[in-house]
Every structure is written in C-alpha cells, then in structure tokens.
Amino acid sequence: MVIGMKILFIGDVVGKPGRRAVATLVPRLRQERGIDFVIANGENSAHGAGLTASTVDALLSSGVEVITSGDHVWDQKEVIEVIERESRLLRPLNYPPAAPGRGSIVVPREGRPSVGVINLIGRVFMAHTDCPFRAAEAEVARMRQQTNIIIVDLHAEATSEKIALGRFLDGRVSAVIGTHTHVATADEQVLPKGTAYISDAGMCGPHDSVLGRDPQAVVRRFLTQMPQRLEVAEGGVALCGVIVGVDESSGRARSIERIRIPCD
Numbered sequence: 365m366v367i368g369m370k371i372l373f374i375g376d377v378v379g380k381p382g383r384r385a386v387a388t389l390v391p392r393l394r395q396e397r398g399i400d401f402v403i404a405n406g407e408n409s410a411h412g413a414g415l416t417a418s419t420v421d422a423l424l425s426s427g428v429e430v431i432t433s434g435d436h437v438w439d440q441k442e443v444i445e446v447i448e449r450e451s452r453l454l455r456p457l458n459y460p461p462a463a464p465g466r467g468s469i470v471v472p473r474e475g476r477p478s479v480g481v482i483n484l485i486g487r488v489f490m491a492h493t494d495c496p497f498r499a500a501e502a503e504v505a506r507m508r509q510q511t512n513i514i515i516v517d518l519h520a521e522a523t524s525e526k527i528a529l530g531r532f533l534d535g536r537v538s539a540v541i542g543t544h545t546h547v548a549t550a551d552e553q554v555l556p557k558g559t560a561y562i563s564d565a566g567m568c569g570p571h572d573s574v575l576g577r578d579p580q581a582v583v584r585r586f587l588t589q590m591p592q593r594l595e596v597a598e599g600g601v602a603l604c605g606v607i608v609g610v611d612e613s614s615g616r617a618r619s620i621e622r623i624r625i626p627c628d
Contacts, residue, residue, distance in 0.1 A: 414439025486520025
C-alpha cells in the first residue's frame with residue numbers, strides 16, 4: 365500500500381499579523397487537511413524584518429516543525445544566539461561556512477520516514493553567495509542517505525533561477541519551493557521526474573499592503589525617493605503557501621496545491 369504524507373509550506377511570515385495567521389490556521393489545517401509536517405519561512409516574522417527568540421518560539425509553538433529564512437535572517441542581532449541553539453531554525457545553506465547556524469536539517473518522525481529540509485538563497489539580483497546549485501547537489505546527496513523526503517526552500521528574486529533549480533533537482537528532492545517576493549505565483553506543478561515546484565509560495569500576513577508594509581508609506585517613498593518608516597500593515601491578513609502530497613517510500617511528489625486562506 366502506498367502511504368502519502370501531506371506537507372504544508374507557508375510563504376514568508378510577516379510580522380505580528382503573519383504570526384497570528386500561523387497560530388490560528390495551522391492547527392485548523394492540520395485537522396481539516398490531514399497535514400503531517402509544517403515548514404514556514406519566518407525571516408520577516410519580527411516586525412517585518414528578521415527573527416527574534418520570541419518569534420521563533422511563537423512559530424514553533426503554533427505547530428511549525430522547521431523555520432527557513434533568507435536575506436533578512438541577520439536583521440535582528442539576537443538571532444545569532446537563537447540560531448546557534450535551535451536546530452529547527454535554518455539560514456541559507458550556501459552562505460559562507462563561517463556563518464552561524466546551519467542550512468539543512470533532517471527531522472526524525474516516530475513510526476514514519478524522516479523529513480529533510482534545505483534552505484538556499486539565490487544569487488541573481490541578490491547579495492553574492494556560494495552557488496546554490498552546487499550546494500544543493502552536495503547536500504541532497506548526503507541527505508538521501510537518511511531520507512527520500514527532502515523539501516527545498518529557494519529564497520530568490522529571479523524566477524528563472526528558481527525554475528532552473530527545480531529542473532536541476534527534479535527527481536532528487538520532493539519539492540522545490542520559491543520564497544522572497546511575497547507574491548504567490550500560479551505555476552505550481554509536479555515536474556516530470558516527481559519533484560513538486562512553485563516559483564513563489566507567497567506571503568503569510570497583511571495583504572492589504574505593499575508586500576506586507578503600510579502601502580501609503582511605500583508609495584511616498586517611490587514618489588519622493590526619501591526615507592520612510594515602513595511599518596507592517598494590518599489589513600487583509602491571509603496565509604499563503606502550498607500543500608505537497610508526497611509518497612513516503614519514494615519521496616516523489618504526488619501533488620502540489622496552492623492555498624490562500626483568510627485569517628478572520
């Protein structure tokens with residue numbers, strides 16, 4: 365009998381509204397949709413910029429098993445201490461080796477296969493880092509000695525780079541999921557060799573905004589080119605992400621569903 369696993373991946377969690385959506389909706393989704401494992405990109409969870417001990421604890425307490433990040437991971441100084449002690453909080457694997465923390469994890473699950481998670485960051489239109497393709501290839505080969513179920517978060521700007529990595533890893537990982545732009549894309553698919561893919565999972569937070577920020581302040585900055593305090597917006601809170609169905613034996617994806625759920 366083929367046994368399936370449902371993995372929920374939540375797009376960039378923005379500020380207090382995003383954390384509230386996770387706390388409210390993840391328990392409900394677990395029950396209603398039979399979710400087995402939850403991953404969330406939390407790099408904007410602290411006031412929209414970075415992570416703190418309290419925001420990491422809040423996400424983990426809400427049912428998130430692994431927190432990924434990206435270019436804002438170091439925005440809050442206290443995260444360095446947090447990332448050194450909390451293995452479930454990842455920073456991009458292809459940052460320099462001297463950077464604190466780790467870029468991947470294999471999470472054991474009692475009576476069921478372990479789940480591997482790899483966090484990468486892109487190089488196109490982003491700060492210079494090591495090659496995400498080579499970093500992923502080596503890490504996937506290592507992790508497949510422990511599990512066939514591997515989820516990759518590629519935090520990147522360029523759609524082409526994300527699609528290329530999905531094709532590069534097709535058949536070797538369960539899913540390649542893009543983050544960073546805060547705008548969900550409509551290209552979810554299972555690639556020919558069995559890897560689920562989407563260019564961007566979207567955002568968990570206030571959608572009555574500009575990428576989670578107060579729209580009036582962002583517009584003023586574009587109009588005047590003057591610095592503005594960009595507060596996290598509050599309206600239209602929703603959770604965006606994907607639910608990936610995975611064959612537990614082979615690790616091949618069976619399905620990927622894009623979701624957008626309002627948080628009342």
